[in-house]
Amino acid sequence: xxxxxxxxxxxxxxxxxxxxxxxxxxxxxxxxxxxxxxxxxxxxxxxxxxxxxxxxxxxxxxxxxxxxxxxxxxxxxxxxxxxxxxxxxxxxxxxxxxxxxxxxxxxxxxxxxxxxxxxxxxxxxxxxxxxxxxxxxxxxxxxxxxxxxxxxxxxxxxxxxxxxxxxxxxxxxxxxxxxxxxxxxxxxxxxxxxxxxxxxxxxxxxxxxxxxxxxxxxxxxxxxxxxxxxxxxxxxxxxxxxxxxxxxxxxxxxxxxxxxxxxxxxxxxxxxxxxxxxxxxxxxxxxxxxxxxxxxxxxxxxxxxxxxxxxxxxxxxxxxxxxxxxxxxxxxxxxxxxxxxxxxxxxxxxxxxxxxxxxxxxxxxxxxxxxxxxxxxxxxxxxxxxxxxxxxxxxxxxxxxxxxxxxxxxxxxxxxxxxxxxxxxxxxxxxxxxxxxxxxxxxxxxxxxxxxxxxxxxxxxxxxxxxxxxxxxxxxxxxxxxxxxxxxxxxxxxxxxxxxxxxxxxxxxxxxxxxxxxxxxxxxxxxxxxxxxxxxxxxxxxxxxxxxxxxxxxxxxxxxxxxxxxxxxxxxxxxxxxxxxxxxxxxxxxxxxxxxxxxxxxxxxxxxxxxx
RNA sequence: CGGGGAGUAGCGCAGCUUGGUUAGCGCGCAUGCUUUGGGAGCAUGAGGCCGCGGGUUCGAAUCCCGCCUCCCCGACCA
Numbered sequence: 085x086x087x088x089x090x091x092x093x094x095x096x097x098x099x100x101x102x103x104x105x106x107x108x109x110x111x112x113x114x115x116x117x118x119x120x121x122x123x124x125x126x127x128x129x130x131x132x133x134x135x136x137x138x139x140x141x142x143x144x145x146x147x148x149x150x151x152x153x154x155x156x157x158x159x160x161x162x163x164x165x166x167x168x169x170x171x172x173x174x175x176x177x178x179x180x181x182x183x184x185x186x187x188x189x190x191x192x193x194x195x196x197x198x199x200x201x202x203x204x205x206x207x208x209x210x211x212x213x214x215x216x217x218x219x220x221x222x223x224x225x226x227x228x229x230x231x232x233x234x235x236x237x238x239x240x241x242x243x244x245x246x247x248x249x250x251x252x253x254x255x256x257x258x259x260x261x262x263x264x265x266x267x268x269x270x271x272x273x274x275x276x277x278x279x280x281x282x283x284x285x286x287x288x289x290x291x292x293x294x295x296x297x298x299x300x301x302x303x304x305x306x307x308x309x310x311x312x313x314x315x316x317x318x319x320x321x322x323x324x325x326x327x328x329x330x331x332x333x334x335x336x337x338x339x340x341x342x343x344x345x346x347x348x349x350x351x352x353x354x355x356x357x358x359x360x361x362x363x364x365x366x367x368x369x370x371x372x373x374x375x376x377x378x379x380x381x382x383x384x385x386x387x388x389x390x391x392x393x394x395x396x397x398x399x400x401x402x403x404x405x406x407x408x409x410x411x412x413x414x415x416x417x418x419x420x421x422x423x424x425x426x427x428x429x430x431x432x433x434x435x436x437x438x439x440x441x442x443x444x445x446x447x448x449x450x451x452x453x454x455x456x457x458x459x460x461x462x463x464x465x466x467x468x469x470x471x472x473x474x475x476x477x478x479x480x481x482x483x484x485x486x487x488x489x490x491x492x493x494x495x496x497x498x499x500x501x502x503x504x505x506x507x508x509x510x511x512x513x514x515x516x517x518x519x520x521x522x523x524x525x526x527x528x529x530x531x532x533x534x535x536x537x538x539x540x541x542x543x544x545x546x547x548x549x550x551x552x553x554x555x556x557x558x559x560x561x562x563x564x565x566x567x568x569x570x571x572x573x574x575x576x577x578x579x580x581x582x583x584x585x586x587x588x589x590x591x592x593x594x595x596x597x598x599x600x601x602x603x604x605x606x607x608x609x610x611x612x613x614x615x616x617x618x619x620x621x622x623x624x625x626x627x628x629x630x631x632x633x634x635x636x637x638x639x640x641x642x643x644x645x646x647x648x649x650x651x652x653x654x655x656x657x658x659x660x661x662x663x664x665x666x667x668x669x670x671x672x673x674x675x676x677x678x679x680x681x682x683x684x685x686x687x688x689x690x691x692x693x694x695x696x
Numbered sequence: 697c698g699g700g701g702a703g704u705a706g707c708g709c710a711g712c713u714u715g716g717u718u719a720g721c722g723c724g725c726a727u728g729c730u731u732u733g734g735g736a737g738c739a740u741g742a743g744g745c746c747g748c749g750g751g752u753u754c755g756a757a758u759c760c761c762g763c764c765u766c767c768c769c770g771a772c773c774a
Contacts (some may be wrong), residue, residue: 089742124707124724126705126707126708126723126724127707127708127722127723127724127735128707128708128722128723129708130707130708131702131707131708131709131765131767132766134767152765152766152767162771192767206772207772207773223773223774224774241751255772255773255774257772258697258770258771258772259768259769259770259772261767261768266773266774271774272774273774302744306751324774333773334773335727430771432770466726492714535774536773536774537774538774539773539774571774572774573773573774574772574774577774591766592719605731608732608733609731609732612732636732637731637732638731638732639733639734639735639736640732640734640735641732641733641734641735641736642734642735642736643733643734643735644733644734644735645734645735646735653742657732657733660733661733668733
């Protein structure tokens, strides 16, 4: 007698109200049968796939591309996606988050009120209804959440509150790529905290940060937490969770000496100690014809017989930029001094100047300021002409530099900081290199790559100001609410897991997110498939999620290869050993094999699934 | 938006330089027989707007012009 493969009438089937910490599809009592599953695996990589997650998710029949940056999730993919979302939901519940679902289609007025209708620019999808009224497809939902809370809550006693949703988000990315990793439509968990004061916001932020740590730990991801600069969302404290993978789009730095990790934008260069000025030679200007670049200057100085050797690091490169504060028309010219062996990192510069706009000087700017001699700019031309001059942290008192003498074809050597010039301030925007000293320990920095999978963010009052979200305090006076926002790219997490957990044969799912706990394979010319279905049904009855390969006329090699590609953590093979009453259990991650007796096999497999 | 590549069957590709029968190969799919522990064999078969539009020519997947789309590398983001 073969057990009912669906387990539908089996009283042992767990009830659908699953306990926390279980994958979403545990106990749903739907046996996944390969013979009928809507699944087609591909033998070859899709031509447009570049990164492992894209190749494997496509080949494994988890997703299919529909349009650039737009994908469909097929049955197995949907299960994985839901399992990831399920872990996230559980941890959100644990910190008191309440799930809601807001529309993705949002009318223009909300984003006008916050200023993001224009701020977001081209990266948001805009649509119009038949009457011409404008909408956008939500890229994130600070506006609607703020408005939602404003409509319901009005007393300090109502706060704090944490609301979140798991929803498709839309961004018209300039360049979608890497399959699921960076789509134009993607699944995101976005959470928002509302607090009565800064102290509350800090607490809510910590709650989310801790929840994220638990989520990503449970999801089996290797990740780092780096401090991030606030982007278009405006605000202060902010950290990013980056899943470490060579294919990641975000560069960050790590230290050889500790767990220190930071965004390139956030790296702080340690300043060397100041040195005594006494005894240093006088600054001397030299005629240095045709030396507009650092390289030509260094070569010239070394051939000039000055009695010492210069390197690019002994020169001071002065880069001129102009910045414009938001809402202003006027540009301010600012000089930035960095050691000549380094360039100004535009990303770091933009982050440092935020929210001001930054641009390099154009020819007409030089024409408008004749004292700026292109290629020969020194600190003093700027300082004398009341332009701000900001210097790299390495430019400390007592350091001496070869730099521009503010007239064509002339440089000055031994220009001493603190004696011959005093910068208006410090700016840390030079490029960061492998081997630079770590700011927090004895080690040196090196760059690594990661995928941003989560972001926690103390937003502050940008949106509550825009929508005038107040609560009446105990003193009867209105108090402006302060917000945090916390995102996780749910679909991106799926891809990040694959990036971190695969081999040359296919995906290796962590059990929490796997589409099934056990892949039962029936192969052979006898009644292996029948037995496989029976074993699968019995496992299912124990609440174990099973994928069973009950396809007939499919050779064993195909089934094994598919199983490895699909990546279910444990396989049970009902094959040639069946005549001797023996099944084989394989571990996808380690490749270990174990023979077990058919008698008691279900219990043994169940024990393995539960962690021995 | 700047730079590079590609559009031919569901998927992966050849054919194009040098125009010429019915556009081909592998995988997949269908039917039958055989096969069943590592992507099976044989046989038969279905499946094409050769990206779109125009042009040259007796004749265009192939040559010319225009357009569209997609992918990859750089500036933005979960």
